[in-house]
Amino acid sequence: MQQRSYARWLAPVVGGALLLSSGACGDNNVVNAVVLTATSITVSTGDGQVGLVGQPLAQPIVVHVLDQNGASLANAVVTWTVAFGGGSVSAATSQTDLNGNASINWTMGPAAGADSLRGAIANGASVTVSATAHTVQITSATGDITIPVNNFRTLLGTLNANVAGEQAGGRREINWDGVPAAFTNNDLLPGNFFNVNSPRGVVFTTPGSAFRISDNGYVDVNANYAGEFNFFSRAKLFTARGSTVTDVQFFVAGSNTPALVTGFGSVFADVGLETSTTIEYFDAAGHLLATVKAPRRSDAAGLSFVGAVFESPIVARVRITSGNTPIDATVDDNVSAGGNRDIVVMDDFIYGEPHAAK
Ligand SMILES: [Ca+2]
Numbered sequence: 001m002q003q004r005s006y007a008r009w010l011a012p013v014v015g016g017a018l019l020l021s022s023g024a025c026g027d028n029n030v031v032n033a034v035v036l037t038a039t040s041i042t043v044s045t046g047d048g049q050v051g052l053v054g055q056p057l058a059q060p061i062v063v064h065v066l067d068q069n070g071a072s073l074a075n076a077v078v079t080w081t082v083a084f085g086g087g088s089v090s091a092a093t094s095q096t097d098l099n100g101n102a103s104i105n106w107t108m109g110p111a112a113g114a115d116s117l118r119g120a121i122a123n124g125a126s127v128t129v130s131a132t133a134h135t136v137q138i139t140s141a142t143g144d145i146t147i148p149v150n151n152f153r154t155l156l157g158t159l160n161a162n163v164a165g166e167q168a169g170g171r172r173e174i175n176w177d178g179v180p181a182a183f184t185n186n187d188l189l190p191g192n193f194f195n196v197n198s199p200r201g202v203v204f205t206t207p208g209s210a211f212r213i214s215d216n217g218y219v220d221v222n223a224n225y226a227g228e229f230n231f232f233s234r235a236k237l238f239t240a241r242g243s244t245v246t247d248v249q250f251f252v253a254g255s256n257t258p259a260l261v262t263g264f265g266s267v268f269a270d271v272g273l274e275t276s277t278t279i280e281y282f283d284a285a286g287h288l289l290a291t292v293k294a295p296r297r298s299d300a301a302g303l304s305f306v307g308a309v310f311e312s313p314i315v316a317r318v319r320i321t322s323g324n325t326p327i328d329a330t331v332d333d334n335v336s337a338g339g340n341r342d343i344v345v346m347d348d349f350i351y352g353e354p355h356a357a358k
């Protein structure tokens with residue numbers, strides 16, 4: 001009786017299929033050839049992102065391709081077609097890796113609204129991924145910030161009174177200067193002061209321990225701060241304690257109804273490092289819409305301003321990171337001495353009228 005020996009091997013072939021063969025040496029060849037083909041495609045990650053017009057999305061689009069046996073298929077070709085919105089992709093096709101994943105970078109089109117992208121495999125099966133593009137105007141200034149701040153105000157509209165209820169349009173402001181003595185130069189300012197005591201539709205939270213209003217540039221916290229933190233409006237300034245992060249959540253003024261604004265900006269005092277001070281903007285679903293940096297101080301006054309305005313009310317929350325080190329009785333800013341410890345505090349907040357989230 002003749003013994004057969006079988007050899008098996010996998011050979012990649014052009015077109016994304018694999019040839020699986022078994023055969024025998026000698027006279028009695030038995031060959032079973034099964035071509036593995038791209039059969040189905042699904043979206044792994046990257047669907048439903050929010051981005052800015054003309055900008056690449058933060059995350060690549062990743063799809064997963066299976067063969068007819070339901071196994072991940074390497075070297076399959078995925079063809080990308082912008083279906084709506086006029087954006088672009090970093091390549092017309094991409095190939096799956098050993099895990100069956102293919103990815104592409106997707107840049108949003110020129111208009112605010114929905115964008116969609118199709119990824120297809122050779123048999124015509126396809127997936128459609130969606131994204132939403134927003135337009136944003138960023139105002140960034142240091143030195144004499146008066147004109148840029150006024151331009152930012154103009155983008156948002158007229159100043160509304162500090163009253164409860166949703167106004168038709170316009171803007172709100174907080175300059176801290178009217179905060180009563182009971183909440184000044186101590187750690188007692190309630191996070192909801194500007195939605196309850198003086199209704200302006202914002203509630204503050206922080207991973208730190210408290211908020212502090214100062215009318216003396218925080219020299220009562222640390223005498224070494226003398227001359228570091230100047231003001232833009234009048235003397236009172238704002239900062240968190242125990243953290244450089246302040247989250248600002250928007251509500252219809254004086255209510256618990258979550259709200260959205262078109263934009264938000266802040267004046268900062270003593271931004272010493274180019275990367276220490278940012279505002280991040282989030283939509284109601286928690287998507288990061290944009291991150292802006294406050295520029296490093298450029299003159300003796302030491303003020304900076306940064307703000308962003310979107311095409312419609314889409315901002316549910318902003319996260320302010322003011323410097324990299326919180327104020328503290330025993331910690332000094334050392335940037336002017338060549339160090340990297342940058343303490344930054346805030347003056348005026350300027351933002352769009354909070355509109356009830358639909
Ligand atoms: Ca002030």
Ligand SMILES: [Ca+2]
Pocket residue numbers: 269270271272323333335341342343344
């Ligand atoms: Ca500083």
